[in-house]
Amino acid sequence: MNISIFGLGYVGCVGMGCLASNGHEVIGVDVQQQKVDLINQGRPTIVEKDIDQILGEQFEKKKISATSHALEAVLATEVSIICVGTPSTSRGHLNLEYIFQTAAQIGQALKAKNTFHVVAIRSTVLPGTNDKVCAIIAQESGKRRNVDFSVVSNPEFLREGSAVEDYFNPPMTVLGGDNEKALDIMSKLYTGINGPVEFVDIQVAETIKYVNNSFHALKVAFANEVGNICKQLDIDSHEVMRLFCMDRQLNISPVYFKPGFAYGGSCLPKDLKALNTLAHDLYLESPVLNAIDISNEKQKNRALDLIVQTQKRRIGILGLSFKAGTDDLRNSPIVDVIETLNGKGYEIRIYDRNVSLSRLVGKNKSFIEEKLPHLCNMMQGDINRVLEWAEVIVIANRDDMFQEILPRRDQKIIDLVRITRHENKGGYEGICW
Ligand SMILES: NC(=O)c1ccc[n+]([C@@H]2O[C@H](COP(=O)([O-])OP(=O)(O)OC[C@H]3O[C@@H](n4cnc5c(N)ncnc54)[C@H](O)[C@@H]3O)[C@@H](O)[C@H]2O)c1
Incomplete structure (x- = not known):
């Protein structure tokens, strides 16, 4: 398949190399000329394990190239994947400026295209963004959503440092869309990738990445608070957390992960209170542990x-x-x-x-x-x-x-x-x- 990737940073650069090594032809687009030039020399824009070799090989095979012209990239491809940055604003809101700019560029290019085009949002975006991207593309192109083009939400789960490995072995591939043809094309893009493909509502796909990352952050803070209490008592926190992670029936498991009513019973409230009081007596601040009962x-x-x-x-x-x-x-x-x-x-x-x-x-x-x-x-x-x-x-x-x-x-x-x-x-x- 012919694919254009918008944004040649960590996600875009890895996606480009991995898609090409799975047999696709990929054109990268970036507003930074330096990144475009690096790809056109067969070199990565980032430091990441294995990506130099993959990009070098695919460049030799003429499977990858880059440009700063969106029009050229869209016209030559069936799918455009958006991987541009989504930083925070100074007030903590998500800045979708680059996403909307890219949507406008794709929309303008689609004016000149007469075949069905799929746009995949790989960047991390809040619920509702897919609709806004659709509206921008429709307005700029004069084309109809789900007739001439469709936008699929396809969040990325890779971690920097093991991005190539993660790309080929994701926990799952999530495709949120409302057009069967587009979802079919997107699932073909990921043929050969280990892990299930999950077709879900657009807003579910847009939400999952935020839930994942917030939970990862919670895990770090939780483990650190446990560590702080353990250290004060001269207990090896890593031994405690090793055991914690061994429990795949109740701890690292779907149990308790069902949105619903408050917890209760004779154990959870009592034991949480005991741990919080212990931390307090040790003059330790444990805001995460404290917040559980409040919630x-x-x-x-x-x-x-x-x-x-x-x-x-x-x-x-x-x-x-x-x-x-x-x-x-x-x-x-x-x-x-x-x-x-x-x-x-x-x-x-x-x-x-x-x-x-x-x-x-x-x-x-x-x-x-x-x-x-x-x-x-x-x-x-x-x-x-x-x-x-x-x-x-x-x-x-x-x-x-x-x-x-x-x-x-x-x-x-x-x-x-x-x-x-x-x-x-x-x-x-x-x-x-
Ligand atoms: N880095 C990660 O590990 C990771 C993992 C999963 C998801 N994500 C998400 O993926 C998105 C991209 O992250 P990243 O780390 O690759 O960002 P990055 O900053 O490394 O790369 C973004 C690229 O987009 C380019 N860009 C901006 N506007 C553009 C436009 N209009 N047209 C073309 N290119 C444009 C920038 O020049 C930059 O090269 C973010 O939403 C991020 O939250 C990142």
């Missing part, structure tokens, strides 16, 4: 706000324990929400097949008696006494039995745990989806 409280407030916004007074709660399959009520986040609703005079009925007040003992019993002394008036032994009475139904844990009844309900449903995605007659709202 969790905000999620409870969010659930409360969703209920209050319905302007209904009869609230049915399905699920009282902190997770399905247990009667443990200690620090169950919905208990806090119920406590507040109760204080505000809402009428509440609750159903949880695992919770029987007469069987609660010990800390579990004393916790709930203190929090909700009148719980016995709210608890129902028959789910229908909640369903038939409530104006709003709140799903607070993932008991399977809640899944089946929901699509049939006439009331508004507030789902805190993504028990279902079915729309129901009375309206459905997820806490964070």
